[in-house]
Amino acid sequence: MLTEDQNRRLTEVGAGTPMGELLRRYWMPIAAVAELDDKPTKPVRLMGEDLVLYKDRSGNYGLVDRHCPHRRADLSYGWVEDCGLRCHYHGWLWEHTGRCLQQPFEETAHPEARFKDKVRIKAYAVEAKAGLLWAYLGPPPAPLVPTWEPFTWINGFVQIVFSEVPCNWFQCQENSIDPVHFEWLHSNWSRALNGAGADRSPAHLKVGFEEFEYGFTYRRILEGQSEQDELWTVGRCCLWPNCLFTGGHFEWRVPIDDANMLSVGWFFDRVPNEMEPYRQDRIPYWYSPIKDALTDRWITSPVMNQDFVAWVGQGTVADRTQEHLGESDRGVILMRKRILEDAESVMRGGEPKGVMRDPEKNRCVRLPIIGRDFFVNGSSRVETETSRQRTPGLLLRKDFPFLTGQPEEVRAAYRRAMGLPETGVDARSPAS
Ligand code: FES
Numbered sequence: 001m002l003t004e005d006q007n008r009r010l011t012e013v014g015a016g017t018p019m020g021e022l023l024r025r026y027w028m029p030i031a032a033v034a035e036l037d038d039k040p041t042k043p044v045r046l047m048g049e050d051l052v053l054y055k056d057r058s059g060n061y062g063l064v065d066r067h068c069p070h071r072r073a074d075l076s077y078g079w080v081e082d083c084g085l086r087c088h089y090h091g092w093l094w095e096h097t098g099r100c101l102q103q104p105f106e107e108t109a110h111p112e113a114r115f116k117d118k119v120r121i122k123a124y125a126v127e128a129k130a131g132l133l134w135a136y137l138g139p140p141p142a143p144l145v146p147t148w149e150p151f152t153w154i155n156g157f158v159q160i161v162f163s164e165v166p167c168n169w170f171q172c173q174e175n176s177i178d179p180v181h182f183e184w185l186h187s188n189w190s191r192a193l194n195g196a197g198a199d200r201s202p203a204h205l206k207v208g209f210e211e212f213e214y215g216f217t218y219r220r221i222l223e224g225q226s227e228q229d230e231l232w233t234v235g236r237c238c239l240w241p242n243c244l245f246t247g248g249h250f251e252w253r254v255p256i257d258d259a260n261m262l263s264v265g266w267f268f269d270r271v272p273n274e275m276e277p278y279r280q281d282r283i284p285y286w287y288s289p290i291k292d293a294l295t296d297r298w299i300t301s302p303v304m305n306q307d308f309v310a311w312v313g314q315g316t317v318a319d320r321t322q323e324h325l326g327e328s329d330r331g332v333i334l335m336r337k338r339i340l341e342d343a344e345s346v347m348r349g350g351e352p353k354g355v356m357r358d359p360e361k362n363r364c365v366r367l368p369i370i371g372r373d374f375f376v377n378g379s380s381r382v383e384t385e386t387s388r389q390r391t392p393g394l395l396l397r398k399d400f401p402f403l404t405g406q407p408e409e410v411r412a413a414y415r416r417a418m419g420l421p422e423t424g425v426d427a428r429s430p431a432s
């Protein structure tokens, strides 16, 4: 059980708060590269700051204050030019570095005053990697955006999925080090929802947690498994400070503010050997709804929606002064302790865990990965269709099991990549 003060320190993300300062030492994924290609401006709220992300016609990415420093118009209604974002109210032009490039009437009335050199807009660094756009809100020098090992894999179909979840980010991240929930929230609840009778899925017999350079691993033994199984010998990762990595996918819990979280999923599906070489020209992205419009209740399947139901159910900010923690929460306790220590060290000027600054190391950052050989080398179609090595399910998935609302064109592109028959009508064939 935590004190109110500890609960506040774990959950507040504003600038100047211990956790807010810790989080500002890391790059946060905030959009898809393809998203800005579709529409060059995007309003973004990140760690309580209202911003606008844009891509100008020279390809520069900018992340600037949502409000124009002139008279505070909303710059997400501005337009991009060859260089910079122009305010729609009086035409001041802002560069991604924060410089003001033009103030049309001021330059006509008082060219000698060079007023534009005296105003700046708040501007943050943006980088593209793995089909995502990453933002850094911390002090210079900015670290490197980590090149996690799966970002270097080839012959895979990648998709990026966003969901907005109306609760604090930290209760979502606690889920990244909670192996036992899988048995209940996913396996047994799905059975109950499907009316599957009294049978239960295999129970957890043992769990283990280890800290490593980039976070913690969690390991488990389920009924019917042994200490030789990779779920025990390798495990899965709670990545520092706000990510879950399962081997085939990442889930970042990006704080929008104290009361809202942007879930950013990055999913890799290896194509069967028969479909190689496979090259993806554009990584698709989509937004997944979390509420059923008809019933006004949370969507209760698939897998990640079940997680969302648990997190929002804990309240906007989980009240950790009212908990009763047990042995299954050992990982959660470890992580809370470690991250609070890290946040305090940042307040004293220290560098927190796992910040990437070494370009050599960052060519490819290896992580614990169950079934690495399959992701790297793939396997034949028959093997892929029958082997079970992932959570959830088979190596070759027919459908997307994590979130609801996958657009038909993404589903069709996936099936083409995998060499699966295109069931259903895809009106937007690649030729049209
Ligand atoms: S408010 Fe933006 S130019 Fe005037």
Ligand SMILES: [Fe+2]
Pocket: 175, 181, 182, 185, 186, 303, 307
């Ligand atoms: Fe889960």
